[in-house]
Structures are given as structure tokens and as C-alpha cells.
Amino acid sequence: MAKKLTQNQEIAIALKYRPLLVLYPEIDYNSQRKDHYLPGHRAGHPPLDQDYHPRDIKIVLDNASLPGIRARFRKVSQFELLDAMSSNSVGYIDLLPGVNPSNVGGFWQVYASIQDKDTKYPRKAYARIVYGSRRYEDYLIIQYWLAYFFDDWANVHEMDWEMVSIVIKKTEEIEKPVACAYRAHVGGFRAAWRDVEKANDNGTRTERGKHPITYVANGSHASYFHDDPVHQATASLVGPRLSRLSNALPWIRNTFSDYVPSFAEGSKHFPEIEVIPEPNSQGVWDGQWRWLNFTGRWGSKGRVLWNEKLTLPIEDDGPSGLTRQGTCWNDPFTWIEGECFKLEETSWILSLP
Secondary structure, three states, X not given: OOXXXXXXXXXXXXXXXXXXXXXXXXXXXXXXXXXXXXOOOOOOOOOOOOEOOOEOOHHHHOOOEOOOHHHHHOOOOHHHHHHHHHHXXXXXXXXXXXXXXXXXXXXXXXXXXXXXXXXXXXXXXEEEEEEOOHHHOOEEEEEEEEEEEEEEOOEEEXXXXXXXXXXXXXXXXXXXXXXXXXXXXXXXXXXXXXXXOEEOOOOOEOOXXXXXXXXXXXXXXXXXXXXXXXXXXXXXXXXXXXXXXXXHOHHHHHHHEEEOOOOOOOEEEOOEEEEOOOOOOOOOOOHHHHHHHOOOEOOOOOOOOOOOOOOOOEEOOOOEOHHHOOHHHHOHHHHHHHHOEEXXXXXXXXXXX
8 A cells, every 4th residue: 555644644635636627607796697598598508608617515515404304493503513423413504595406596695695605615625635555555635525515407406516636646756747637526537747737836838737627517626637518418427317327418428517617727626735644543524523323315306397398407315414425435446447538539547557
């Protein structure tokens, strides 16, 4: 296994390689959502003029409540919320009690009403260092987990987890980034480090930079390597529910496209970094990190509405917690090598020196 770094060393390496996020402009204070989907979103145009940015998880915890009767009569304290999440006494949390995911304007309104977000809830990535073993014993992975308030795309759901990974060859003599993997919907893409656009500490695009540039899709927050304006969210990336609809109904296929801003026009940010600590000897997290123990859904349950004509957007469940992200969390080396699509003319880590 790669030699474990000290806590300070983990923080330093996570800061050294943190991604530069290129996003659509953030929702303005007290702005109103311009609804492109209802009555209809036109192909060739992004669904939103503005978007949610990845923020401190407290922006979710400060607004969420417990489902059912407890949330109807009073706002629970954050201690009660975290206690229920940590003990998994609830299967999901309500991000905005009484507001369904289909009420896209309701989520926009709450987010737009929060003043001083940069002070209260700074843009943030939760970094996790994963050490390789056996055939990966000289490598480590830095995962940067990003928490978004709401997913506003062809499907809509409360809260959203996305992630950027960097694979680093790390020995006593060598520290060399060799590959990246970007999560997009339920799948991902991988690329050799030499093929990744990079920025320096000033945010200037340069081949010598150490920060991978991540283009964040409008509404869905999927991550892409290039600022080609339109990315097709193929069936293998959007999951069985959406892929069946996309294949069965070609007339809605354009709705499942992702749009990213150009580097020149996008809103560019280095997120603040917090490194996720190891759980205690019982395998659970304490204190401010108790939310990591939650195995339920970060958002209320969605519904698929059928009538004579398909209703879009599709109302979906909130995402599972980080430890329930499957291979992506449990075995990220296997996830990158076996489950991420390889970009054209790139090679994977094991073929590199």
C-alpha cells in the first residue's frame, strides 16, 4: 500500500491539485428562475441562465428537516437532524419540507434568498484520499466530492453529489499525477493526465498547471473534460430510468443533452477544501462529520408522472449518501479502470510509466 500521509500532508496535496471548476453564473440574490422546461425546453439551448454552485454541506443541513409528522409541526434542530441521520432512523430527509422536487421554482427561490453565501456556505470540495494496494500500491487517489443544492435537468431532484478524481503515483521519490476521472450522472470519464486541460494557481490555462479544469454541466452538474458546448448524456451514463425513456422516445433525446460554459465565459472557482477524516474504530464518523454515516436519501422521494404525454422534467429521488455511492466510493481504482469511459486517444494509468 502507498505510504499513508499525515493529516497536514493530505490537506497540502488536496490543495495542490484541487480542480478549477468552470460553471454557469450562480443564481443571483433574489432572482427568479426563468423556466426553460415548462412549457418546453428548446434543443440547442441550456436549460438555465444561472445555476447552483457546490457549497458547504451546511447549506443543505440548515434547510433540511425530517420526513413525516415531525417536519409538519416544527423545524427540527440540526442536532436532531444529524442524530437521526447518523443513527439512520429515517430513510430520507426533506431538503425543503413541503416542497416537492417538481417545484423547481421553490428551490431556486430559497437558494436565491440566502445572503452572504460566500461567508456562510463557501464553495467547497470534500477531499478524500484513497491509498492503493497490490497492483496499485504506488498510487493514491484524491476524490473531490461536490455538494449541490438541487439538480435541475431533464430529471429533477433535491441535492446532488458529483465528484472529480485525480490518480497520483506517490512513492518516497516520486509524486506524479497520471490520470483523472470525472463523474457524469451515474457514470464517468477518464483521461491520462497529459490529455487533461490544466490551470495554474492563478486560474490561467496552461499545460504546466497542476489543477485539472472541470467543466460543469448546466443544471445537472455532470463534469466534463472539454468545453465543447453540448455533451450527449448517453444511455450508459444516465441510468436505466432515463435511458429507457431516451431510447423509446427519440423526440425527447435532445432534452438529455448537457451544456457546459466555455472557459472564457464561464464562472471559474477553486473550491475550498476539507479533507474527509477516517472513521473511528467502529467505522463511523463523529461530531461535524456525522452526516457521513447516513445511508438514506439526501432528499424526498420522487415520482414518475405518466399521462397521455410524457411529463418533463422527471421527478426523481434524492441521491444516496457518499458511502452508498457503490464502487465509486468502495473501490475507486476499480471504478476508474472498469466503469469509466476512456476518452479518445488516451491511456490509463497502468500503461503509463
